[in-house]
Amino acid sequence: MSLLIVGSIAFDSIKTPHDAVEEALGGSCVYCALAASFFTDVRLVGIVGDDFPREHVELLESRRIDLSGLETVEGGKTFRWSGEYFDNMNRRETLSVDLNVLEHFDPKLPDSYRDSEFVFLANAAPQTQMSVLDQVKNPRFVMADTMDLWIKTQHAEVLELLKKIDGIIINDDEAILLTETRNLVEAGNRILEMGPSRVIIKKGEHGAMMFTGEEVVPLPAFPIHDVRDPTGAGDSFAGGLMGELSRSGDVEAMRLKRALAQGIVVSSLCCEDFGVRRLVSSSVDDLESRYRKYRELLQIDD
């Protein structure tokens, strides 16, 4: 089935203790779309300036990503972000943010997108997310991401959004901020009460937990020795998860668990190289073999 993804497209400048890149392709929408493209056809909604190179467009197109919803602002500049990682990737500092064309991004869905069945609203102001939602006819499953900034500054709007979506993907710190409890199991259950029927709490190197009201499913991260760049890990996770759901066309409990596992696996690949490199260089076979390995690690025989 079709998966609609709305989010940011960026030039990222990233520094780690080992290496650095300048103005590499990034942004929540790009990571999420590339990850999802292993599983399903993706419809992308985003905005760039006229400095966005043809090669990036071609890369996305080569992954069967529909770019009818890509808006290019003539004379505008693409969103830029730069950050640095410390302490073996456990701490990140944002060095600069230039919103540029993203500042006035008012997503307009092409008509061909309006029948999208699966929708992922990457992190953005909740009003922007809701305006996208209003443009989709009759979605089957809508998942959104959010962040501490919106929870703090647009609390009422975040609560309104939560009532309109089927699932939320949220970091552990943000879940704690939103619910004012430090127990993550409690936090997940409280967010369920705020509206969505599926809550997924991301825990970085510790994996993720999914809350469905019937059960709490904790899954660990796929263990990787060499984290080269965690940028985009959360968005790749969301992309793998939504991609797998869209492929299966089903959101019952076992499908959701499988989608959670696919999200974890594809995000582990993402961390193994800078920016989107590993997502681009990996084959479907790479992903499938890691997924099999992951299932096997969690399989406890009688």
Add this chain to the structure above:
Amino acid sequence: MSLLIVGSIAFDSIKTPHDAVEEALGGSCVYCALAASFFTDVRLVGIVGDDFPREHVELLESRRIDLSGLETVEGGKTFRWSGEYFDNMNRRETLSVDLNVLEHFDPKLPDSYRDSEFVFLANAAPQTQMSVLDQVKNPRFVMADTMDLWIKTQHAEVLELLKKIDGIIINDDEAILLTETRNLVEAGNRILEMGPSRVIIKKGEHGAMMFTGEEVVPLPAFPIHDVRDPTGAGDSFAGGLMGELSRSGDVEAMRLKRALAQGIVVSSLCCEDFGVRRLVSSSVDDLESRYRKYRELLQIDD
């Protein structure tokens, strides 16, 4: 098969935001032995004063725990610890430690214990742990715990211990301290190079990771809503793990993974009430039904 457990026996005074107990039965050896007793026959080595009540002895005996190695010091006082939990159980402060009889504990194994096949050396000075090891004839599998204090103050002795044991159970913070790396996968692999063929890193509410040289197995914690008292969770984990290994009499990879899972499950029970209460009140059925649930949570179908 027989499981030998050496460690502390204590009166614990515990305060949490919700409740408090005074001088309740505790200590690493007690938690570990009670958890292991669900799986196997336990031989306990520990020391108490003559203030240690008959009812505690009877409780341990009722769980088929062999107390031939329990030393009672006439006129001595049992080890006492008190601590308080804050921030929904995520932070602990030790309020007081009275070593009492534990200060000069020099464990002597009864002859009947010398043929023990599985040995768990709970946290103690590495020399004490090694002296116990010297008294066991020909153990099949020896696992030890340690702590930051010994890693800092008796570093050489800890390294010597690591060369003599088959497995180590260590907290994430301690693994980082010991190896000076912040990536836990890297840390586990470095500890393998220090001697033991099995390394288990405990991550509290995030579960545990096992390193066998061939693979890294990450397992999540069993999700619990209401953590009432995390005291003894790590020792219960070790007890469940060693108990299951001793029951199966085997330490190959799949048995180890099952043992890891049993450790996680029994430690989740431990946290659901104060001190040893839940370990004592739980039945084998309680444990088995939670274990089945845990396996099911991690089972990802095709």
